[in-house]
Structure formats: structure tokens, C-alpha cells
Amino acid sequence: xxxxxxxxxxxxxxxxxxxxxxxxxxxxxxxxxxxxxxxxxxxxxxxxxxxxxxxxxxxxxxxxxxxxxxxxxxxxxxxxxxxxxxxxxxxxxxxxxxxxxxxxxxxxxxxxxxxxxxxxxxxxxxxxxxxxxxxxxxxxxxxxxxxxxxxxxxxxxxxxxxxxxxxxxxxxxxxxxxxxxxxxxxxxxxxxxxxxxxxxxxxxxxxxxxxxxxxxxxxxxxxxxxxxxxxxxxxxxxxxxxxxxxxxxxxxxxxxxxxxxxxxxxxxxxxxxxxxxxxxxxxxxxxxxxxxxx
Numbered sequence: 001x002x003x004x005x006x007x008x009x010x011x012x013x014x015x016x017x018x019x020x021x022x023x024x025x026x027x028x029x030x031x032x033x034x035x036x037x038x039x040x041x042x043x044x045x046x047x048x049x050x051x052x053x054x055x056x057x058x059x060x061x062x063x064x065x066x067x068x069x070x071x072x073x074x075x076x077x078x079x080x081x082x083x084x085x086x087x088x089x090x091x092x093x094x095x096x097x098x099x100x101x102x103x104x105x106x107x108x109x110x111x112x113x114x115x116x117x118x119x120x121x122x123x124x125x126x127x128x129x130x131x132x133x134x135x136x137x138x139x140x141x142x143x144x145x146x147x148x149x150x151x152x153x154x155x156x157x158x159x160x161x162x163x164x165x166x167x168x169x170x171x172x173x174x175x176x177x178x179x180x181x182x183x184x185x186x187x188x189x190x191x192x193x194x195x196x197x198x199x200x201x202x203x204x205x206x207x208x209x210x211x212x213x214x215x216x217x218x219x220x221x222x223x224x225x226x227x228x229x230x231x232x233x234x235x236x237x238x239x240x241x242x243x244x245x246x247x248x249x250x251x252x253x254x255x256x257x258x259x260x261x262x263x264x265x266x267x268x269x270x271x272x273x274x275x276x277x278x279x280x281x282x283x284x285x286x287x288x289x290x291x292x293x294x
Contacts, residue, residue: 019044019049019051019052019053020053020054020055020078021035021052021053021054021055021058022054022055022056022057022058022080023037023055023056023057023058024036024037024057024058024059025037025058025059025060025061026044026054026058026059026060026061026064027060027061027063027064028061028063028064028067029041029043029044030043032044032045032046032047032067033046033064033067033068046067046068046071046073047071049071049073050073050074050197051073051074051076051193051197052068052073052074052075052076053076053078053193054075054076054077054078055078055079055080056079056080060075065089068089069089074088074089074193074196074197075088075089076088076089076192076193076196077089078189078193079186079189079248080245080248084185084186084189084248085188085189085190085192085193088192088193088196095199096199097199098198098199098200098272099199099200099201101272101273102200102201102204102215102272103201103204105206105272106204106206112206113134115206115271115272116134116137116206116207117130117134117137118270118271118275119206119207119218119221119222119271120137120140120141120207122222122267122270122271123141123144123221123222123225124140124144128140141221144225145224145225148225148229149163149229152229152230152233152234153233155233156233156234156236156237157237158176158233158236158237159176160176163177163180164177175236175240175243176232176233176236178243178244179231179232179233179235179236179243179244179247180228180229180232182232182243182244182247182248183227183228183229183231183232183247183251184220184224184228186228186247186248186251186252187220187223187224187227187228187251188213188216188217188220190255190260190261190264191216191219191220191223191264192213192216194219194261194264194265194268195215195216195219195268198265198268200215200268200272201215202214202215202216203215205217205218206218206271207221219264219267219268219271222267223260223263226258227251227254227255227258227260228251231247231250231251231254232247234250235247235250
């Protein structure tokens with residue numbers, strides 16, 4: 001087992017980047033921690049993990065949490081199959097470098113605008129006109145998303161009349177809007193975990209602002225048209241029964257197939273440190289000052 005520098009960020013790209021458990025108890029076990037269920041114990045290689053996801057029916061002891069924190073592993077309480085995020089117990093890093101970088105980009109009007117423009121550009125195949133305003137970019141993005149809804153509506157034969165739902169009357173919403181809401185919640189959970197594990201703030205957004213999950217919404221929007229939207233339409237086309245659960249299960253497999261956890265970290269790196277540095281330096285290490293370049 002390799003040693004870790006205390007200032008190093010755990011990377012989701014590693015083979016053992018995250019692991020999920022449900023319906024059992026996590027406690028100290030030998031020199032590490034273990035997952036206890038029935039009469040069996042599964043050792044958890046906590047030193048090689050950056051994210052431990054605890055699903056429904058899971059309990060954890062004080063000693064286990066202590067050992068996890070010493071290993072600087074993020075603990076996240078999630079929904080079934082790890083696709084909904086409820087809370088976290090550790091930030092994943094001792095360093096504030098990434099948070100300070102995020103604040104610096106946000107505080108500088110030009111850098112903040114550049115980061116927002118870059119996130120819009122990441123969603124389009126063609127190079128965007130640099131003279132376009134943020135309002136114009138929002139308009140282009142709105143058209144792109146509407147076309148995506150229409151495309152999958154026709155592909156799967158699901159009637160689509162627009163995005164609309166009422167959380168106070170959830171059961172009366174139409175199946176496709178309930179499916180989209182459930183799918184987006186799953187995507188937000190995974191993105192939330194990745195942001196926290198890197199030591200960034202979920203509240204400091206560049207397109208969305210004023211909410212505790214503003215940055216989560218910023219990053220999740222990069223992947224909706226290839227994850228949550230197509231899955232929602234596919235699931236509803238198959239049946240209107242139990243759409244929320246079926247969406248969560250299907251989306252879990254899509255995340256795995258698309259290696260979403262491996263995509264999020266490099267995207268965060270490019271947005272907050274600039275693409276010129278994405279492949280040249282490790283922005284998660286201490287002691288290197290960089291200028292953002294998009």
C-alpha cells in the first residue's frame with residue numbers, strides 16, 4: 001500500500017477511487033475497517049479510497065469514522081446504489097488550495113466571466129463566437145437543451161410538452177417529468193461528491209449563483225444531455241411503473257459505462273485552472289502558482 005503525501009488530493013481516476021455499501025455495519029476491523037453483514041466481514045482498504053459511499057440501511061461506528069478521517073477519505077451518505085447525495089462527513093483534503101483558487105476566479109470579474117464562458121463552450125462541438133454575451137450563450141444553451149428533449153422524445157416515442165413539475169404534488173406529475181427530476185438528483189449526487197472530494201465549494205458557482213449547490217448545478221449541466229435526459233426518456237418509454245427507482249438503477253449503470261467519475265475531475269481542473277495547465281501540472285499539489293488560461 002503506497003504512502004500518501006498529506007497535501008495530496010485523492011483522485012477519482014485511481015482504480016479504487018470509490019466504493020459503495022448498503023444494509024450493513026461499518027466498524028473497525030484489524031488494522032483497517034470492515035463492512036459487517038450477516039455473519040461475514042468484508043475488509044475495506046480505506047487507505048486506497050477517496051470516497052466511501054454509505055447507502056440505505058448502513059450504520060457506522062465512531063472508531064470507523066476516526067480511521068476514515070485519518071486516511072482523508074470522503075464519507076458520503078447516499079441513496080440507493082449511491083446515486084443520490086444526502087450529506088458528507090469529510091472534505092477529502094487537508095489543503096485549501098483548490099478552494100482558494102475557486103474564490104480567486106470568482107472574485108475577479110474577468111476570470112469569473114471566462115470560467116462561465118468556458119463551461120458553455122464545453123457543451124458545444126463548434127467554437128463559440130468570443131463576442132457573444134453570457135445572455136446570448138444562455139440562449140444558445142436553452143436551444144440546445146430543448147432540441148435534446150425533442151430528439152429523445154421522438155427517439156423513444158415519449159410525449160413531451162415541456163419541463164414542469166410541482167414538488168408538493170409529486171405523484172400527480174407526468175412520468176417523464178418525474179423521471180427527469182429523479183435522474184437529475186442522481187447526477188447532482190455524484191457531482192457533489194466529486195466537488196467535495198477535491199476541496200472545492202459547492203456554493204461558489206459561475207453560471208448558477210446564490211444557492212448552496214450552485215457549483216454542483218454548473219458542473220452537472222455539462223453531462224445532463226448524455227446521462228440524465230436520455231435515461232429518463234428511455235425508462236419512461238419502457239413503462240410508467242416505478243419510474244424513479246428504475247431511473248436510479250439505469251443511471252447507475254450509465255455512470256459506470258461512461259466513467260463519469262473519471263471525467264469530472266479533469267473538467268474541474270480545466271475550469272478553475274485553465275486548459276493550458278490541465279495536462280502539465282498537478283493543481284491539487286501545494287506550492288505551485290498558476291495563471292488561469294482558457
